[in-house]
Amino acid sequence: MTPGSNLPLPAARVAVDVAAPVRLDVSGLLLTDQGKVRSDDDFIFYNQPTGPGVTHRPGGQGAPDAIVVDTSAIPAGIEKVVVTASPDAAGQTFQGIEPTATVRDADSGAVLAAFTPPRLGSETALVVVEIYRRNGVWKVRAVGQGYANGLAGIATDFGVSVDEPAPAAPAPQAPPAPPAAPPAAPSRARAGSAPTAPAAPPAPPAPAPQAAPAAPAAPAAPGKINLDKGRVNLRKNETVSLVKGGRPLLSQVRMGLGWEPAYRGKDIDLDASVIAYGPNRNMLDACYFGRLSILGGAIQHSGDNLTGEGAGDDETITVDLGRIPAEATGLVFTVNSFTGQKFTEVAKAYCRLIDAGSGEELVRFDLTSAESKTGVMMAKLIRQFSGEWEMTAMGDFVKARTVRDMVRPAGQAL
Incomplete structure (x- = not known):
């Protein structure tokens, strides 16, 4: 397949595996006709492997991860399932390791389509293909859209909550708190389900008579312009x-x-x-x-x-x-x-x-x-x-x- 091309799916159950010279994390998102997930439950990945009609199948012994889609079990309000991939190694780009998505009949294993996104460079995550419904017929489309900000960029684009706790600013003149243990950095962290470091035992509150008021927070970065405020x-x-x-x-x-x-x-x-x-x-x-x-x-x-x-x-x-x-x-x-x-x-x-x-x-x-x-x-x-x-x-x-x-x-x- 080439970018933008599509094919009808002859099988009701299909598996999309994404292979590359390096280990990849493969995920699936169930999207409504508004192009968004209904909730974080529609984000299917290794740590949340099942959803309505969609399953994450882990690879092993050289086999790639796959997203299995049972089109007969997809809820009526879902119009498409996008399959994404990102290198397992943090910060690694797709330059020189272009992945190949293979769409198979999930029951027989027969190959239905294959797609390798061209001309990749600084992308650290990809929307590789999408399984979508058009006039009652399920099809597969080659996409190959890249993101430079990793899987979190894809997740937030499609409405998944990505919780990344911000470091708290120290209170002025407050005694230094004992250093907290650094958060664990698992090799396969995911947007929308970021693992949280174990909480350190709470330190007793330090008295702060005549403490200076906390510095005002920096203004939030401006978001994308939209039409909410009129013309x-x-x-x-x-x-x-x-x-x-x-x-x-x-x-x-x-x-x-x-x-x-x-x-x-x-x-x-x-x-x-x-x-x-x-x-x-x-x-x-x-x-x-x-x-x-x-x-x-x-x-x-x-x-x-x-x-x-x-x-x-x-x-x-x-x-x-x-x-x-x-x-x-x-x-x-x-x-x-x-x-x-x-x-x-x-x-x-x-x-x-x-x-x-x-x-x-x-x-x-x-x-x-x-x-x-x-x-x-x-x-x-x-x-x-x-x-x-x-x-x-x-x-x-x-x-x-x-x-x-x-x-x-x-x-x-x-």
Whole structure:
């Protein structure tokens, strides 16, 4: 299999083993249609080996760990099971030790599919494959998504609680406490079930008359931008997660693109387009004035505006995020000048993302500068492996008068 490819499963019970030149820890997560676990019980690994329809099977004598999935026993609310792997040695990356996932009939042992993720480097954990349900049929998809922050990064992305106790700051002027025994460091610690060191006997409280107040805690690192606080104004290269109230936006959104002439009396004929890509940056299709509907109607164009005249959006592209097929993982929104006018002749170019149902503006990105070129990549929408979509403001200018000319630079920008 290649990244992004999928196959129907001819067997109800399948085993996915992941082998590499080094010892790997293999895990499985049961995910809902929101791309999240229901609770930490849906994280299946060596220390929590069973879940509804999913079992961790330890390797031994050279055999790799495996995740066994009984699709007939998967709960109705679970849409997919992702199989992950990470090197057993702490901090080791996958560079030079690319793993191979083999999907087998769990009863007969017959090989159904195999996948080796390509081009690995600093990744310390991988989503290797996923077993998913589509229109009542169970399939396997090759993924190969890497994480540089280990299995904890995967776990938190999919909603698993990762408890890592923070060291407490010593109280000012307090007598030093006796040193605590260092926590045990088992070779196979896991996110979501981190082993806890035995508690040291409590020291008697030290009297602290006139003790100085504790120093204020450092501010928490800012989280990923989302839409909980309303409209977001993006600057170039900033990203917003299309999540509101903790739930991905699966309704229709509309990308509006607008511009005005920089000089009065001169019409500007620009064309807005969106290019859909697969996981290997391979173009799937493009939606523009000459092709107003793609991906089975999931993306639709409003039609060509020949002048850019008037306030408001000049061209819009409606995207039904919930209907985007699984093989489409990236969308790049572009604007081109077919007649050869440069963007130095354009004023007030912008793009904005709108809730197509309510008309509410969600995200806006205004170009603050222009270059003497004929094309610009305005923004991209990227589907995360958790199922969420993220929008990144781009504002990158290229020499491209048609959407065809944009395919290569837009793919490189994903």
